[in-house]
Amino acid sequence: MKQKRIGLTGAHAAALAMKQINPDVVAAYPITPQTPIMERFAEYVANGKVDTELIRVESEHSAMSACIGSSAAGARTMTATSANGLALMTEIVYIAPSYRLPIVMNLVNRALSGPINIHCDHSDAMLVRDSGWVMLFSENAQEVYDNNFIALRTAEDSRVLLPVMINQDGFITSHSLETLEVGEDKEMHEFVGEYNPRYSLLDTDNPHTLGPLDLYDYYFEHKRQQAEAMMHADRVIREYMKQYSELVNRPIDVVEPYRLDDAEFVYVAMNSTAGTLRVVVDMLRDKGVRAGLLKIRLYRPFPWRDVKSLLGDKHKIVVLDRALSPGATGGALYQDVRSSLYGLSTPIVAGYVYGLGGREFTEEQGLRIYEELRDLDDNEPFQRFMGVRE
């Protein structure tokens, strides 16, 4: 497929993907904490570049409610939000997967207040970790763009029918211009195809019930089905990643190993930090340290089999979390990685919390993590911090 290399911010890459998808409905709350994703998408709507019905609502809670209504009616539906906007919509975020609605949402990861902060961390995503959305993370603007197409196909697949969230780092990705390859509108739209909803409330010939009271008689069975759909998503998203990967001729998978084969000291991270850690791995390799990286691109469903097979024989693993789980046995990603490796005798799995509230993560910090852990020989779930003054 013909592609061109351009420069876009992560936010504008998301908006471009949304334009090429040309959803039927986008509902969004148009002021803070909204990002340039919706600003740019609204321009596409105003200039007639898409046929989307853009519904400007009075709050984020209403944004997700409108998305649920339109998706239940059988419309291809997308939205975007960030930080406390997601926090306000959280009640309804949980409703979408329980109705099995294939909504796709771009989330620009920024810190939840308080203290009041607008900068990057993953506390917003982790707030809805257990809401039942499929969650993809993006290292850069290219992955933001690509993840949108993969997300939509996965969400709408009748084996899945779950909403999908595409994460990108606030400011570091959303407001930075990067180099990426994009396809033509027509061909990218062909990849997602026309949407033929399996269920639609407007299909009066095939009526179905959506959203009734669901007490101890059936609630548990419906939640069990959500869990099952999430397991299917693990398989289905790999199919679409492979198909998309062939279309754009770039390797794409649920996790991405970097210099991992003979590595003894392995970093695990998500989003933009994975890019910085590639450089750290190269610096350590130049010094003779067998360092490697495993980037997690699909976070829910968590690809634990891949983590286990790729990291099971490693000597030391350090997991970097950009969100604090106070009082827990380490950050959320740390817990996932550590439990994926449970029962294997060799790896020491250490965890760091870093970069909260937009604190920068540098190569120097990545190197310091290695220095701090090189002689570590216990495997306690001790929460370490990088880049904080204390």
Add this chain to the structure above:
Amino acid sequence: MIEIIIHGRGGEGAKTAAFMLAEAAILEGLYAQAFPEYGPERSGAPVRAFVRISDKPIYTHSPITNPDIVVVINPTLIDRKENYDGLKDKGVVILNTDKPINLGFDEWILDATRISLDTLGRPITNIPMMGALIRATSIVKPESFEEVIKTHLAGKGEETVHKNIEAFKRSIQEVKHV
């Protein structure tokens, strides 16, 4: 990889200059990254914008601390010593001034304020200073940057595009190596 920090005051277009330079590099088939300082919007306060340009994909997302090039687009900021912290030994400085300040770096000067007043009627020095940078370092071709000027300013009319290209070309001619 070449790393650049542009110093200006909020609202003067340091970020726009950074984005335009990165886009010009991408037009030439290079890889580039550009980002502003992620602070609150502060009109008139000192702000920075960052650019990386490379012939290979750029993976890092850390801030730039050891630039190859420092550009100061506002003349009231050229005396701030901290602008040049971390600049590499053979680093280049490009300053909006008519008098050299002899910092011990490879110094280039341009009276960009005068050029922008002459051509645009307003002291918007970001595009002239990119002209000076491109003349001093050949980091991209002038034609590539002119293409980006055309696409960026297309919505503002032909006259604005023309005046900015004139300011850009004059800056390439008038920048002086100290």
